[in-house]
Amino acid sequence: MAKATARRSPPTTIESSRDRERLKTVVFPEHSDLAARVAERIVEVIQRETQAKGKVVLGLATGSTPLGVYEELIRLHQAGDVDFSHVITFNLDEYYPMSPDSPHSYHRYMWENFFAHVNIAKHNVHIPEGVTPRERVTDACAAYEAAIRAAGGIDFQLLGIGKTGHVGFNEPGSDAASRTRIVTLDTLTRKDAAADFFGVENVPREAITMGVATILDAKEIALLATGEHKAGIVARAVEGDISTDVAATFLQRHPSVTCYLDLPAAAELTRIKTPWILEGIDWTPAMVERAVVWLAERSTKAVLKLSAREYAENQLSPLLARAGSAGPINGQVFNRLREKIRGRAKLPAHERVLVFSPHPDDDVISMGGILRKLWENENQMVVLDTSAVQRARATVNAGMEQKAPGEIDIPVVQNLKKFIRESEAIAALAAVGIPASSARFLDLPFYQTGEVRKRPLSEEDIAIVLRLIDETRPDLVFVAGDLSDPHGTHRTCKAAVEAALARYQGGKPEVWLYRGAWQEWSLTEADVLVPLSQDELHAKILAIFRHQSQKDTAPFPGYDEREFWQRVEARNLETAARADRLGLPEYYAMEAYVIQRV
Numbered sequence: 176m177a178k179a180t181a182r183r184s185p186p187t188t189i190e191s192s193r194d195r196e197r198l199k200t201v202v203f204p205e206h207s208d209l210a211a212r213v214a215e216r217i218v219e220v221i222q223r224e225t226q227a228k229g230k231v232v233l234g235l236a237t238g239s240t241p242l243g244v245y246e247e248l249i250r251l252h253q254a255g256d257v258d259f260s261h262v263i264t265f266n267l268d269e270y271y272p273m274s275p276d277s278p279h280s281y282h283r284y285m286w287e288n289f290f291a292h293v294n295i296a297k298h299n300v301h302i303p304e305g306v307t308p309r310e311r312v313t314d315a316c317a318a319y320e321a322a323i324r325a326a327g328g329i330d331f332q333l334l335g336i337g338k339t340g341h342v343g344f345n346e347p348g349s350d351a352a353s354r355t356r357i358v359t360l361d362t363l364t365r366k367d368a369a370a371d372f373f374g375v376e377n378v379p380r381e382a383i384t385m386g387v388a389t390i391l392d393a394k395e396i397a398l399l400a401t402g403e404h405k406a407g408i409v410a411r412a413v414e415g416d417i418s419t420d421v422a423a424t425f426l427q428r429h430p431s432v433t434c435y436l437d438l439p440a441a442a443e444l445t446r447i448k449t450p451w452i453l454e455g456i457d458w459t460p461a462m463v464e465r466a467v468v469w470l471a472e473r474s475t476k477a478v479l480k481l482s483a484r485e486y487a488e489n490q491l492s493p494l495l496a497r498a499g500s501a502g503p504i505n506g507q508v509f510n511r512l513r514e515k516i517r518g519r520a521k522l523p524a525h526e527r528v529l530v531f532s533p534h535p536d537d538d539v540i541s542m543g544g545i546l547r548k549l550w551e552n553e554n555q556m557v558v559l560d561t562s563a564v565q566r567a568r569a570t571v572n573a574g575m576e577q578k579a580p581g582e583i584d585i586p587v588v589q590n591l592k593k594f595i596r597e598s599e600a601i602a603a604l605a606a607v608g609i610p611a612s613s614a615r616f617l618d619l620p621f622y623q624t625g626e627v628r629k630r631p632l633s634e635e636d637i638a639i640v641l642r643l644i645d646e647t648r649p650d651l652v653f654v655a656g657d658l659s660d661p662h663g664t665h666r667t668c669k670a671a672v673e674a675a676l677a678r679y680q681g682g683k684p685e686v687w688l689y690r691g692a693w694q695e696w697s698l699t700e701a702d703v704l705v706p707l708s709q710d711e712l713h714a715k716i717l718a719i720f721r722h723q724s725q726k727d728t729a730p731f732p733g734y735d736e737r738e739f740w741q742r743v744e745a746r747n748l749e750t751a752a753r754a755d756r757l758g759l760p761e762y763y764a765m766e767a768y769v770i771q772r773v
């Protein structure tokens with residue numbers, strides 16, 4: 176078998192002290208490097224084991240996290256670099272009950288996202304059956320365990336991690352000796368799946384999953400986590416005590432586990448969050464700011480009131496020693512924070528501004544405040560909804576056919592929905608002062624109209640975005656930097672814009688990343704803080720209200736049951752309150768933006 180082609184230089188990883196870590200972790204600043212590295216490792220295992228024993232057994236996972244790994248394995252296979260004919264697979268889990276044909280089944284996920292594109296033999300694929308009659312489930316689970324043993328055990332197990340800390344569907348309460356069995360899903364897990372099922376009430380209550388002991392029998396384990404929404408549970412799994420409350424902590428007993436993390440998912444690890452308490456570090460201005468804000472919040476004091484004693488008592492003597500006393504450091508951080516605050520007078524004026532909105536409402540949810548100020552500053556604005564919102568081409572007289580939750584709409588209904596959301600987007604922009612002529616609607620192919628799972632980014636997507644950038648020649652571009660949305664749409668949209676900008680021949684615009692729908696940038700992450708008055712926040716909320724079809728029950732509420740406007744209000748108020756507690760001017764509310772470094 177051919178060796179895997181070396182496609183790129185080795186991925187960059189973050190190296191630092193791992194004193195607190197009980198699992199080996201590798202942190203990738205570049206999200207795409209993570210999938211490439213894991214796929215590379217899987218190919219190595221396939222080649223090693225097939226050479227040694229003529230076959231290899233992989234334990235596989237579903238969910239959004241491993242999709243990039245499957246894409247990369249398919250690519251390597253198509254390039255002739257990996258052969259799956261001797262690969263045997265066992266999937267971790269399946270919902271119960273669940274028909275294999277359902278769009279939600281893990282059978283369908285695995286075939287659509289991976290197996291159909293490689294030369295794996297159907298009889299080598301094993302996935303727990305969601306259609307086994309209940310009285311036979313126990314026997315079927317025992318047979319699944321026996322099949323793994325008969326195959327010689329799992330050589331390499333791929334794992335994701337849920338917000339409950341589950342691996343497979345081993346929810347809190349699962350013990351180290353658990354084997355393949357039927358389990359009741361945790362409420363949080365069901366809420367996380369609600370987006371895919373169009374409502375939590377449609378998510379199955381049970382699942383069949385390999386047990387913790389089944390997973391720990393694998394010879395090598397890779398735990399993958401990406402996105403800021405995983406940061407808390409990753410830190411608990413990696414640094415916390417072993418407990419049945421968090422099944423992933425049992426991995427600490429395994430001799431060969433690697434956690435592959437992107438930077439947002441690693442953000443709560445001590446070595447990333449507060450590296451100064453572990454080792455001597457490079458005190459860049461950004462690191463000094465993070466340390467001092469951390470110290471101020473820990474001591475519940477304003478930055479300018481921090482004393483040498485606080486520095487010394489909180490392991491920050493090395494920083495103190497650099498300046499000799501607290502005053503200069505406090506002053507440096509205070510000024511840095513204050514300079515981030517940019518009201519209208521300090522925001523761009525008379526420039527060309529291009530805003531990419533992955534969904535019709537992300538623009539006003541995340542940047543409803545700055546939009547108005549940019550318009551007032553006489554910038555030339557183009558607000559671009561990249562989702563498949565296009566004009567209704569058909570008259571809606573076919574009637575609304577019945578569909579089960581989560582099934583795909585018939586085209587006429589899709590068109591009607593697009594028309595509604597487009598009209599709402601225009602009305603919402605008008606509410607923050609932006610005229611309808613500034614709103615544009617792109618139909619990027621990756622959205623795969625009407626389906627929950629989106630297509631991977633294609634050349635066509637990039638070409639469409641590039642054409643628009645060529646046409647508008649922006650000085651400033653806004654892109655969603657919120658990577659934890661349930662369907663990965665924001666991540667794909669950002670990748671499309673980045674790829675298009677890399678090819679753009681004109682002058683490179685500055686790129687500002689916004690968040691808002693799911694999380695907000697923290698004060699220390701942010702480069703720009705835009706203060707909002709009470710009236711401005713109110714106008715922004717009214718703009719969000721214009722997205723009537725998303726109100727009352729947001730179709731994709733994730734785990735946060737508040738409506739989008741409530742989350743936005745709380746976040747914008749909190750950012751301002753936090754600045755106030757640090758001793759900065761007391762603003763009513765604030766939006767936060769990160770300027771992308773290239």
Ligand code: PGA
Pocket residue numbers: 237238239240241335336337338341342343
């Ligand atoms: P996700 O799911 O990859 O979709 O985040 C992971 C899991 O729940 O195990």
